[in-house]
Amino acid sequence: MKYIGIGTILSILGVVCSIFIWGTEQAHLLSGILGGIFIFVSIVMSGAIASGDRIRANLATETKEARNERNRMMTNASLLALPNIIVAIFAYYL
16 A cells, blocks of 8 residues: 555656646646556566566576565556556546
């Protein structure tokens, strides 16, 4: 829940900064960019864009602690991205 709260604060700050910089027409811009960055980090940490050979090699040589840490970082990045994307969509249609 801590990461959802941090993501919410970042998304609100992104909307406020976007309004000050570009006006209300582009209020969704910074929040959407932040959400996209966090989603990209989550995808990279999950290993979803790696080839099958690379995934097999990573799973064979990775320790359980390293795998748990990578999965935790992926989950945290996803939780940070969720409020940013929701606020960006809301600001875009409002």
